[in-house]
Amino acid sequence: MKSAVLVFPGINRERDMARALKLISGQEPAMVWHADTALPAGTDLVVVPGGFSYGDYLRCGAIAGRAPIMDAVRKFAADGGLVLGVCNGFQILCESGLLPGVLVRNAALKFICRDVYLKVEHSNSPFTRGYNAGQIIRVPVAHGEGNYIADEETIRRLEGEGRVLYRYASPEGVVDPKWNFNGATNAICGITNDRGNVFGMMPHPENHVEAIMGRTDGRGLFSGLVEHLKQAA
Amino acid sequence: MKRNEPAITPELVAQHGLKPDEYDRLLKLIGRTPTFTELGIFSAMWNEHCSYKSSKVHLRGLPTSAPWVIQGPGENAGVIDIGDGLACVFKMESHNHPSFIEPYQGATTGVGGILRDVFTMGARPIACLDALSFGDPKHPKTRHLVSGVVAGVGGYGNSFGVPTVGGQMRFHSRYDGNNLVNAMAVGLAETDKIFYAAASGVDMPIVYLGSKTGRDGIHGASMASAEFDEDSEGKRPTVQVGDPFSEKLLLEACLEIMAKDCVIAIQDMGAAGLTCSAVEMGAKGDLGVDLDLDKVPCRETGMSGYEMMLSESQERMLMVLKPEKEKEAEAIFRKWGLDFAVVGKTTPTKRFVVRHGGEVIADLPIKELGDEAPVYKRPFVEMPKRPVIEAEDVKPPMANADALEKLIATPDLCSKRWVWEQYDHVILGNTVQRPGGDAAVVRVLDGPKALALTADVTPRYCEANPFEGGKQAVAEAWRNITAVGGTPLAITDNLNFGNPEKPEIMGQFVGCVRGIAAACTALDFPVVSGNVSLYNETNGRGILPTPTIGGVGILADFTKSATLAFKGAGQAIFLIGETVGWLGQSLYLRDICGQEEGAPPPVDLVEEKENGDLVRAMIKEGLLTAVHDVSDGGLLVALAEMAMAGNIGARIDLAPTDTPAHAYWFGEDQARYVVTASSADIEKVVARAKAASIPLSPLGVTGGDALALAGERAVPVAKLSERHEGWLPGYMAGSSAAA
Numbered sequence: 001m002k003s004a005v006l007v008f009p010g011i012n013r014e015r016d017m018a019r020a021l022k023l024i025s026g027q028e029p030a031m032v033w034h035a036d037t038a039l040p041a042g043t044d045l046v047v048v049p050g051g052f053s054y055g056d057y058l059r060c061g062a063i064a065g066r067a068p069i070m071d072a073v074r075k076f077a078a079d080g081g082l083v084l085g086v087c088n089g090f091q092i093l094c095e096s097g098l099l100p101g102v103l104v105r106n107a108a109l110k111f112i113c114r115d116v117y118l119k120v121e122h123s124n125s126p127f128t129r130g131y132n133a134g135q136i137i138r139v140p141v142a143h144g145e146g147n148y149i150a151d152e153e154t155i156r157r158l159e160g161e162g163r164v165l166y167r168y169a170s171p172e173g174v175v176d177p178k179w180n181f182n183g184a185t186n187a188i189c190g191i192t193n194d195r196g197n198v199f200g201m202m203p204h205p206e207n208h209v210e211a212i213m214g215r216t217d218g219r220g221l222f223s224g225l226v227e228h229l230k231q232a233a
Numbered sequence: 234m235k236r237n238e239p240a241i242t243p244e245l246v247a248q249h250g251l252k253p254d255e256y257d258r259l260l261k262l263i264g265r266t267p268t269f270t271e272l273g274i275f276s277a278m279w280n281e282h283c284s285y286k287s288s289k290v291h292l293r294g295l296p297t298s299a300p301w302v303i304q305g306p307g308e309n310a311g312v313i314d315i316g317d318g319l320a321c322v323f324k325m326e327s328h329n330h331p332s333f334i335e336p337y338q339g340a341t342t343g344v345g346g347i348l349r350d351v352f353t354m355g356a357r358p359i360a361c362l363d364a365l366s367f368g369d370p371k372h373p374k375t376r377h378l379v380s381g382v383v384a385g386v387g388g389y390g391n392s393f394g395v396p397t398v399g400g401q402m403r404f405h406s407r408y409d410g411n412n413l414v415n416a417m418a419v420g421l422a423e424t425d426k427i428f429y430a431a432a433s434g435v436d437m438p439i440v441y442l443g444s445k446t447g448r449d450g451i452h453g454a455s456m457a458s459a460e461f462d463e464d465s466e467g468k469r470p471t472v473q474v475g476d477p478f479s480e481k482l483l484l485e486a487c488l489e490i491m492a493k494d495c496v497i498a499i500q501d502m503g504a505a506g507l508t509c510s511a512v513e514m515g516a517k518g519d520l521g522v523d524l525d526l527d528k529v530p531c532r533e534t535g536m537s538g539y540e541m542m543l544s545e546s547q548e549r550m551l552m553v554l555k556p557e558k559e560k561e562a563e564a565i566f567r568k569w570g571l572d573f574a575v576v577g578k579t580t581p582t583k584r585f586v587v588r589h590g591g592e593v594i595a596d597l598p599i600k601e602l603g604d605e606a607p608v609y610k611r612p613f614v615e616m617p618k619r620p621v622i623e624a625e626d627v628k629p630p631m632a633n634a635d636a637l638e639k640l641i642a643t644p645d646l647c648s649k650r651w652v653w654e655q656y657d658h659v660i661l662g663n664t665v666q667r668p669g670g671d672a673a674v675v676r677v678l679d680g681p682k683a684l685a686l687t688a689d690v691t692p693r694y695c696e697a698n699p700f701e702g703g704k705q706a707v708a709e710a711w712r713n714i715t716a717v718g719g720t721p722l723a724i725t726d727n728l729n730f731g732n733p734e735k736p737e738i739m740g741q742f743v744g745c746v747r748g749i750a751a752a753c754t755a756l757d758f759p760v761v762s763g764n765v766s767l768y769n770e771t772n773g774r775g776i777l778p779t780p781t782i783g784g785v786g787i788l789a790d791f792t793k794s795a796t797l798a799f800k801g802a803g804q805a806i807f808l809i810g811e812t813v814g815w816l817g818q819s820l821y822l823r824d825i826c827g828q829e830e831g832a833p834p835p836v837d838l839v840e841e842k843e844n845g846d847l848v849r850a851m852i853k854e855g856l857l858t859a860v861h862d863v864s865d866g867g868l869l870v871a872l873a874e875m876a877m878a879g880n881i882g883a884r885i886d887l888a889p890t891d892t893p894a895h896a897y898w899f900g901e902d903q904a905r906y907v908v909t910a911s912s913a914d915i916e917k918v919v920a921r922a923k924a925a926s927i928p929l930s931p932l933g934v935t936g937g938d939a940l941a942l943a944g945e946r947a948v949p950v951a952k953l954s955e956r957h958e959g960w961l962p963g964y965m966a967g968s969s970a971a972a
Contacts, residue, residue, distance in 0.1 A: 013660060015661065055479075056478075111657075142659060210662070212676055
């Protein structure tokens with residue numbers, strides 16, 4: 001799997017992401033500078049990592065969503081390429097128009113870093129095929145603005161078209177406001193575009209890929225992508 | 234002299250914080266009346282914060298060397314060798330005064346400043362810790378300060394991208410007017426690529442890097458060298474504003490030009506900004522410095538030279554570059570969107586010459602600016618010793634199970650989850666042990682090595698007996714590192730005290746420093762960096778003496794680190810160390826009996842070392858399944874913390890009959906650990922303790938869902954956790970019951 005990790009000023013989880021990609025795919029990802037205008041030839045997967053691009057002093061991801069490299073990413077996505085956005089990366093994908101909706105401040109108005117439980121809605125996507133439908137995974141979150149909202153029509157379509165891939169849930173898999181820690185609409189944690197090749201999520205699967213961090217639940221997301229690409233090839 | 238500058242009057246001198254005898258010293262040194270800018274420069278260099286004039290003579294008594302120490306105090310941060318060609322670079326620094334006036338920005342710039350100290354030396358920051366002290370929860374300002382400081386610490390570290398993995402937080406009415414924010418940063422560098430402040434070579438370009446200079450923070454260091462009164466909140470303009478985004482860019486740009494071998498010397502602009510950094514680079518390199526302020530990138534127009542020299546705008550660096558690499562370095566900074574300007578050069582004159590608008594506005598002897606700063610041997614008195622409180626004289630007001638339930642939900646002992654969940658503690662993917670344990674454990678690169686990190690002090694002990702309190706702070710840091718299986722290597726000390734001009738405050742300072750020195754020597758745990766914060770007083774009332782100790786230790790293999798959580802049912806629980814039931818200055822005495830008094834527990838450093846060495850050895854051999862040091866709250870609180878962390882109960886035997894039960898369970902005797910072992914290893918553990926002649930007492934066995942103390946009501950672990958986790962969120966949400 002040839003992956004490209006985008007680096008915007010203020011992004012800070014690019015090393016975590018590169019390490020996870022290397023660990024699971026066996027291949028070192030290319031680090032792509034925000035001011036570049038092209039992706040490396042033969043890229044299979046574009047990853048927009050977490051952080052505080054441009055300080056996130058405006059709406060999160062607003063400036064990065066309009067950076068020069070994003071034109072190349074939009075083209076790559078239009079051609080069916082796989083794009084993964086995590087945390088600030090999810091916010092950037094929403095701001096760039098690649099995903100619908102927006103992420104606003106957590107309901108409690110505070111930054112929250114803790115392990116959360118996600119329910120895998122189905123395993124029919126490249127971004128979930130490493131898991132079983134209904135599986136519960138535990139991964140960390142670390143964000144202040146991860147409360148997903150969109151207009152009613154968009155939510156209806158996302159739900160109706162099976163584009164909600166992960167939801168915040170209890171350790172037993174019950175979707176319950178108590179476990180929807182950031183207040184997201186329908187406890188939505190991650191969504192795809194209508195074609196299913198662009199995906200964004202708030203939690204950090206890249207931080208739960210080694211036993212050192214307590215869990216390896218995040219591996220499935222990356223190994224699923226590796227498998228998908230292998231089969232497609 | 235510039236025409237528009239004010240005349241130098243005694244009032245102006247006083248406003249600059251210089252005492253009449255200090256001004257006389259200045260006149261003698263330069264042989265004429267200073268210019269306005271020069272007065273500002275002296276005020277910046279000679280204030281307490283920058284000159285250590287009250288503390289210097291005593292700090293000399295601290296042990297600072299060991300075979301693994303690469304750089305002791307005196308640079309931006311301390312450096313120790315952790316093997317494999319790697320160095321750990323670390324320091325702790327206070328940002329107390331600004332955090333009280335403007336908690337969010339005060340805290341952010343505290344974190345930013347200490348991170349800069351670490352990466353200035355060529356190290357990539359890998360962890361932060363924060364030790365916070367706030368006033369009485371009932372004080373009307375406390376919630377606001379807690380909320381702002383915690384948000385600020387998180388706001389900076391989270392955005393910069395460093396995990397905040399540990400620290401401590403306490404409440405006491407003595408911090409009502411002066412909260413403390415002590416931030417520690419830890420970084421990694423290669424041992425042969427450490428960067429220092431000393432300039433070398435004549436006519437080398439001095440380069441200004443980072444953010445632009447504005448009017449913020451002018452006289453910040455002078456503010457930090459004065460007491461507070463009712464009008465202090467009017468000092469808000471002297472607080473700087475933090476920009477973690479710029480700092481992240483500065484980090485990446487600095488590490489990139491260091492890797493390209495462009496840098497001769499580097500110094501961050503912290504307290505007293507351009508003045509301090511330029512003087513330090515020149516003085517340490519035995520060189521003069523010529524600065525041309527017309528070249529300094531400014532955020533606003535019309536700034537005077539005086540303002541530029543004293544601005545404490547954040548996220549700025551000064552470097553001496555290799556001339557042949559200037560262009561390459563500039564390209565890197567431009568790529569990161571940062572300012573880059575050659576603002577001066579080194580000279581052979583050993584003079585500090587500052588030009589602005591074509592005029593020389595300062596011309597001073599550079600070495601004397603630092604070296605000739607006043608040094609005071611301030612008078613100090615020792616306070617009378619507090620009486621030792623006999624356990625028999627303290628009547629237990631309630632059953633021990635009730636006291637436990639109450640204690641674990643007090644402001645000092647409750648869970649601090651509300652705080653550390655606002656800090657990103659998992660970024661970088663190396664956090665082996667997250668906040669909430671004895672010490673944080675952070676993997677080094679891809680392992681298997683890891684660092685054990687902690688920040689500790691018990692101010693009420695320091696107040697009651699500065700010498701024992703100073704010893705205890707070091708011993709507890711050493712013990713916390715040991716409890717996770719680490720070998721303690723070195724400390725950074727952040728000494729927070731009141732007004733040193735008062736002999737009793739100076740007595741606290743001297744006593745604590747002597748105690749720290751004694752413990753560091755006995756435990757082979759040298760001081761490699763530190764910071765002194767004095768004048769933490771409001772309306773004449775000082776804080777509790779708070780010498781925060783930041784400790785660093787090493788583990789050869791992070792998979793062998795121990796945690797405090799009970800691991801399963803049916804495991805034997807042991808206490809290592811001796812218990813006399815010392816209730817003086819205990820939280821039991823203060824929070825259950827309502828008496829804050831007595832002598833604090835003495836620290837026997839020989840015992841401390843022997844007990845800790847045994848525990849560490851047994852962790853390495855894999856004999857122990859859980860380890861926790863016994864500190865605030867005593868033995869029963871330690872057991873409850875282990876039960877809550879593992880969500881497993883325990884049956885606990887009766888206290889020995891020679892000690893009153895409440896003193897046994899809640900006394901704060903030092904040098905103790907609670908450990909558990911599985912049945913197969915019990916005999917080995919007993920034999921090891923016996924062979925080392927170290928007291929080991931069986932306490933009971935793990936299992937069930939309650940902490941059941943023989944002869945007392947069993948307390949469900951779930952109930953303990955609910956109370957333990959409930960206090961702080963309840964308090965911050967404004968619940969009056971909580972306060």
